[in-house]
Amino acid sequence: MRPVPSESEIRQLVAEFARVPPEGLRADVDLFSELGIDSLEALKLLAWIERKYDIRIPDHQLTSLNTLDRIAAFVQQQPGPEDSRRGGSAP
Amino acid sequence: MRVGLIAMSGVRLQSEALRELGVTLPGFVDRGKVIAALPSLGLLALAAQTPPGIDIDYVEAADVCSHELGDYDLVAFSTFTAMAYECYELADRYRARGVPVVIGGLHATLLPEEAGQHADAVCIGEGEPLWPRILEDAAAGQLRPFYRQDEPGSCDLAGTASPRFDLLDIDRYNRLTVQTSRGCPRDCEFCAASRILGRYRVKPVEKVMREVDAIAALWDRPFIELADDNTFVDRTWAREFLREMARRDIRWFTETDVSIAEDPELLDLLAASGCQQVLIGFESVSPTSLDGLDRGNWKRKQMDGYRRAIDAIQARGVSVNGCFILGLDGDTPDTFEQVRDFVLESALLESQVTVLTPFPGTRLYHRLKDEGRLLGDEFWDRCTLFDVNFRPKGMSVADLEQGLQFLFSELYNERIQARRKRHYMDLYRDRLGAPTPADVTARGGEA
Ligand code: SF4
Numbered sequence: 001m002r003p004v005p006s007e008s009e010i011r012q013l014v015a016e017f018a019r020v021p022p023e024g025l026r027a028d029v030d031l032f033s034e035l036g037i038d039s040l041e042a043l044k045l046l047a048w049i050e051r052k053y054d055i056r057i058p059d060h061q062l063t064s065l066n067t068l069d070r071i072a073a074f075v076q077q078q079p080g081p082e083d084s085r086r087g088g089s090a091p
Numbered sequence: 092m093r094v095g096l097i098a099m100s101g102v103r104l105q106s107e108a109l110r111e112l113g114v115t116l117p118g119f120v121d122r123g124k125v126i127a128a129l130p131s132l133g134l135l136a137l138a139a140q141t142p143p144g145i146d147i148d149y150v151e152a153a154d155v156c157s158h159e160l161g162d163y164d165l166v167a168f169s170t171f172t173a174m175a176y177e178c179y180e181l182a183d184r185y186r187a188r189g190v191p192v193v194i195g196g197l198h199a200t201l202l203p204e205e206a207g208q209h210a211d212a213v214c215i216g217e218g219e220p221l222w223p224r225i226l227e228d229a230a231a232g233q234l235r236p237f238y239r240q241d242e243p244g245s246c247d248l249a250g251t252a253s254p255r256f257d258l259l260d261i262d263r264y265n266r267l268t269v270q271t272s273r274g275c276p277r278d279c280e281f282c283a284a285s286r287i288l289g290r291y292r293v294k295p296v297e298k299v300m301r302e303v304d305a306i307a308a309l310w311d312r313p314f315i316e317l318a319d320d321n322t323f324v325d326r327t328w329a330r331e332f333l334r335e336m337a338r339r340d341i342r343w344f345t346e347t348d349v350s351i352a353e354d355p356e357l358l359d360l361l362a363a364s365g366c367q368q369v370l371i372g373f374e375s376v377s378p379t380s381l382d383g384l385d386r387g388n389w390k391r392k393q394m395d396g397y398r399r400a401i402d403a404i405q406a407r408g409v410s411v412n413g414c415f416i417l418g419l420d421g422d423t424p425d426t427f428e429q430v431r432d433f434v435l436e437s438a439l440l441e442s443q444v445t446v447l448t449p450f451p452g453t454r455l456y457h458r459l460k461d462e463g464r465l466l467g468d469e470f471w472d473r474c475t476l477f478d479v480n481f482r483p484k485g486m487s488v489a490d491l492e493q494g495l496q497f498l499f500s501e502l503y504n505e506r507i508q509a510r511r512k513r514h515y516m517d518l519y520r521d522r523l524g525a526p527t528p529a530d531v532t533a534r535g536g537e538a
Contacts, residue, residue, distance in 0.1 A: 019312065019340075038314070038342065040367045040410050040440070047516040051523045059509040062516075 005053060010072045013052070017045045027069040042066075049075060092230055093146040095163035096138060097181065098131030099174035100151040132268045132318050133169045133196060133218060135254035140222045149258040155181050160188060165229045168210075169196040169218075172283075172450055172474040179209040186211070191234055193225055197283060198471070201452035207236055216240025217273075217289070219251050244274065244289005251294075253302045261309050266344070268318040269302045270294065271332065275321040277348065279372075279385045280458070281416070283450040284320045291324060296331045307341060314367075317345035324348075329357060336364035346370045349393050352400030362407035368441070369404060370412040373397055376433040379421030401437050406518045410440035417495055418447040423485040427494035431501045438514030444498045445476035446491060447483075 008022075015022035018037055031037050037045065046057055046065060055078040057065060065071050130151070138147045152158045155177045166185045170178035175198045182192045186209070195214030199206035203213045212234045214221050221238045228234050240246070248270075256267060274291040275284065307313045322345045323329040336343065337360065347369050351357055361369075374390055375381050381391040393400075401411050415430050434442045449456040449465060459465050464482040473480050483491050501507070 038367065041342075043440075043512055043516050044408060044519060047520040048523065050516070051520045059513045062509055062512050 004076050005072075007068075007072045007076075010049075010075055011068055013049065014045065014068050014071060017041060017048075025068055027072075028067050030066050031068070032066050053078065092164045092226075093148065093162065094141065094226070095161045095166040096131075096134040096147060096149045097166060097168050098134050098149070098151045099168065099170045099178045099181075100129075100131070100153045128264060129266060129268055129316060129318075130256075130259055130264060131169050132254055132270055134167070135256065135258065136251060137167065137218050137222045138255040138258055139252035140219050141226065142223065145226065147255070147258060149255075152177075152181060160184060160190075163190055165191050165193065165226075167193040167195065167214075167225075170194065170198055171196065172198045172471045175206075175471045177472075179206075182209040191229060193229075193234070195221075197287060198451070200287065201283075201450075203237055203239075212236060212238060214238050216243050217246040219246050242289075243287070244292065246273075246289075248273065248292055248294035249298060253298075253305060256305060256309060266314045266316045267306045267309075268316050269299060269306065270318040271299045271322060272319045272324070276324060277321065277385050277387075277389055279374075279390070280383070281447055281449070281453055281455040282320075283453050287452055291321075293325050293328045296328065296335055299332060300335050303336070303339065303341065307339060313341050315341060315343040317343065319345060322347050323351050323357065326354065326357065330360060333357070333360035333364040333366075336366070339365070341365050342367050344368045344370070346372075349373065349397065349400045352396070352403045355403070358403060358407050358409075361404075362409055366409050368410045368412055370414060370443075371400075372414045372416075374414070374416045375419055375422070375426075376415075376429055377419075377421055377426060380419040380426065382421060384419070397433075398437050401439055402518065405438075405440065405515055406522045408519050408522070410515060412441040412443060413437070413439040414443045414445065416445055416447050417498070418479065418481070418483045418486075418491045420484040422483065424490050424494065426485075427497050431498060434502055435507065435510070438511055438518075440511050440515045442502055444495065444502065446479050446495055447481070448474050448476050449481055450474055 007027075011022050011025055014031065015025045018025065018031055031045075032039065032042050043062070046062060049071065050056055053075055055075065057074070061074070065074055130149075134149060138149060141147055148161060148163070150161065158181060163185075166182070168178050168182060178194065182194060185192050191211040192209070193212045193214060194206045194210040195218050199210075199213050200215050203215050206213045212225060212228075213236065214225065215237060217240055221240060225234070225238055259267075272291065272293045274289055275282070276291045278285050303315060306315055342365050344367055349371050351361070351369070372390075373394075374384060376394065376397070378391055378394060381394055382388065384390050401413065404411050413434065415434070417426065417430070430444065447455070449459050451471070456465075459481050466480050466482065466488070470480045477495065479488050479491050482488060486494070
């Protein structure tokens with residue numbers, strides 16, 4: 001099993017995409033409508049998170065992962081590379 | 092003197108069925124909303140050519156009925172074909188109040204006599220060189236009925252003043268426009284933009300960047316839409332421009348043709364430059380339908396490479412908005428399913444389907460008129476890209492209307508949108524290198 005990523009690590013990632021200081025990023029703010037990440041950047045962010053943690057976000061959740069706390073909760077719940085549907089190498 | 096510059100804004104749609112469908116479909120409304128929310132670059136450019144001492148007011152008239160007439164000494168309109176009648180209605184109201192009216196833009200350039208029935212002066216051709224003279228004559232109370240550019244397309248883009256973005260209430264916009272070129276050498280039969288305002292010309296990169304920087308100074312997270320017909324025709328210019336954009340933290344969008352996909356270096360520069368999406372007119376996926384569309388049959392020759400091109404561009408993190416035209420002479424009732432299948436299999440992140448539209452002044456309009464296939468002589472309010480104005484060759488008008496509705500419901504729904512997003516993410520993900528947090532650039536770019 002890989003270690004569960006910390007919230008602060010995910011915060012750092014998301015903050016860089018949103019171009020805001022990590023400490024100023026509220027966990028429940030809508031990244032896309034309030035922070036102005038456009039829909040394409042959102043997909044890149046999610047693709048990047050998938051790649052980094054070797055996980056796969058179900059298609060129906062692509063639009064609902066729109067806040068830092070939702071993204072963090074989703075990533076932290078994932079079983080890890082050896083169980084992931086996509087398989088492949090560890091990050 | 093106080094001058095009102097009035098832009099007819101918004102997107103129009105006459106078909107009741109599509110209107111009902113369109114407003115509820117995810118993916119369809121997005122681009123329409125974007126277009127509707129763009130300011131009129133042409134009028135902002137005229138504002139920049141206005142001598143000091145003349146007060147300028149920039150207004151967008153989205154709804155003619157609720158538009159309150161301003162207190163002006165002169166009013167200038169810029170209009171597109173679909174909004175021409177609304178523009179005339181508003182112009183008549185101003186004139187009834189004794190305010191002189193000038194009408195310009197593409198539609199007025201094509202049909203100056205028609206526009207002249209609702210204006211004291213019609214600006215025929217590019218507005219920048221004519222505007223100072225119009226203002227002088229208006230101040231002297233001596234407007235002439237027509238102001239015609241000596242040679243169409245002779246305006247030197249290097250010499251034009253930068254548009255007056257400072258006139259805008261900036262919070263109302265989520266994108267601003269910059270024009271880097273005018274015209275397009277491809278000369279598609281249906282295209283109203285390619286030749287009418289003259290030959291293809293580019294604006295020097297240095298001047299473009301001054302406009303880009305002026306917008307960046309207004310916003311923390313600027314998003315720029317290039318108001319071009321076909322941006323990367325001149326590859327030397329394109330490379331210089333993309334390198335300059337890469338030095339700035341700006342997201343942007345433009346329209347281009349599919350040939351960029353054959354140039355990997357250009358695509359890498361494009362990805363590094365902050366470009367988020369390119370809109371490409373594929374027009375059709377049938378060789379018969381593409382045959383004769385442009386003079387050199389260029390698009391027909393590109394068709395076999397469409398899918399490769401989409402993958403090459405999207406893999407770099409730049410999405411493609413693919414445009415398809417229905418009702419071309421080679422189209423049949425089977426075309427709709429072919430387009431649907433292509434769009435889904437190619438996994439374009441976004442797509443736009445429209446009907447062939449005979450805009451006045453185009454070669455298409457004259458041909459269909461000669462063939463007796465136009466559904467009337469004047470149908471400008473139906474030149475919306477979604478309303479049918481002619482008899483198609485390989486199907487009935489009703490077939491075409493229903494086919495368009497079929498494509499709307501097949502392409503713009505939640506399930507399909509999610510599938511397209513997934514494919515785009517997979518392409519992008521496959522291209523990402525070994526990830527570290529430092530790999531995430533400010534732009535969310537590649538490793
Ligand atoms: S390639 Fe596009 S801009 Fe150029 S002529 Fe054809 S439709 Fe018009």
